[in-house]
Amino acid sequence: xxxxxxxxxxxxxxxxxxxxxxxxxxxxxxxxxxxxxxxxxxxxxxxxxxxxxxxxxxxxxxxxxxxxxxxxxxxxxxxxxxxxxxxxxxxxxxxxxxxxxxxxxxxxxxxxxxxxxxxxxxxxxxxxxxxxxxxxxxxxxxxxxxxxxxxxxxxxxxxxxxxxxxxxxxxxxxxxxxxxxxxxxxxxxxxxxxxxxxxxxxxxxxxxxxxxxxxxxxxxxxxxxxxxxxxxxxxxxxxxxxxxxxxxxxxxxxxxxxxxxxxxxxxxxxxxxxxxxxxxxxxxxxxxxxxxxxxxxxxxxx
Numbered sequence: 001x002x003x004x005x006x007x008x009x010x011x012x013x014x015x016x017x018x019x020x021x022x023x024x025x026x027x028x029x030x031x032x033x034x035x036x037x038x039x040x041x042x043x044x045x046x047x048x049x050x051x052x053x054x055x056x057x058x059x060x061x062x063x064x065x066x067x068x069x070x071x072x073x074x075x076x077x078x079x080x081x082x083x084x085x086x087x088x089x090x091x092x093x094x095x096x097x098x099x100x101x102x103x104x105x106x107x108x109x110x111x112x113x114x115x116x117x118x119x120x121x122x123x124x125x126x127x128x129x130x131x132x133x134x135x136x137x138x139x140x141x142x143x144x145x146x147x148x149x150x151x152x153x154x155x156x157x158x159x160x161x162x163x164x165x166x167x168x169x170x171x172x173x174x175x176x177x178x179x180x181x182x183x184x185x186x187x188x189x190x191x192x193x194x195x196x197x198x199x200x201x202x203x204x205x206x207x208x209x210x211x212x213x214x215x216x217x218x219x220x221x222x223x224x225x226x227x228x229x230x231x232x233x234x235x236x237x238x239x240x241x242x243x244x245x246x247x248x249x250x251x252x253x254x255x256x257x258x259x260x261x262x263x264x265x266x267x268x269x270x271x272x273x274x275x276x277x278x279x280x281x282x283x284x285x286x287x288x289x290x291x292x293x294x295x296x297x298x299x300x301x302x
Contacts, residue, residue: 101173145180217243253292
């Protein structure tokens with residue numbers, strides 16, 4: 001039953017997905033923005049303990065619940081940890097009504113053909129089995145488009161869909177994330193190639209199978225509307241991609257049916273030194289504005 005309820009929430013629930021999946025490379029930066037400098041820890045283990053404490057504080061906040069945050073993407077180490085004695089994914093769904101996802105990629109290969117493909121994901125099947133056992137609903141994996149290069153973008157979309165098939169075979173919902181870098185000069189052209197390639201691959205999906213898409217906020221408003229309306233796409237979500245929250249929200253609000261999946265923009269303004277009242281109020285404001293931008297316009301339902 002849980003899965004049906006989670007599917008319903010992801011398909012038509014109002015709200016957005018919180019991205020709480022900063023991994024090794026981006027952890028010091030995330031902690032720094034949270035007011036914890038690199039002098040506060042002397043090992044990776046201590047760093048990840050501090051990161052888990054930050055994530056747990058966000059998840060446990062009264063502001064963080066399924067009426068506005070419909071899903072959350074976790075880092076593998078967060079999935080393996082607990083919040084108040086309960087495994088994180090279980091806590092999210094049972095205590096907060098938030099659908100848990102897992103980041104599964106292992107980072108990026110060196111740039112080639114204007115893109116950065118994902119590194120091989122060793123042990124993916126074992127990780128996916130573990131995720132199913134821990135109550136994870138779906139996964140997320142990121143690769144990056146740095147130029148409107150037709151070959152590179154074709155390669156990146158092919159890789160996302162190929163690994164997506166492996167994920168779907170475990171009964172998990174894959175979020176495919178071919179991120180277009182927001183600062184490139186030919187961003188609109190890259191998005192046009194990307195949309196065509198995604199559509200081509202959707203046409204090859206087995207009947208009844210769906211994917212989710214996590215895309216950069218487009219240059220042209222509602223550019224991804226055909227994907228939002230495609231019955232093979234459960235949901236189109238947007239990353240903040242380096243925009244500050246107000247800017248990301250303003251662009252998102254112009255894209256009907258696309259919801260946020262923000263990371264840095266979600267935790268903007270939060271600090272380790274804040275007392276709970278201040279922390280919760282800051283997070284409530286952040287969640288409220290991202291929610292408003294996500295539900296603006298009509299939400300597509302299929």
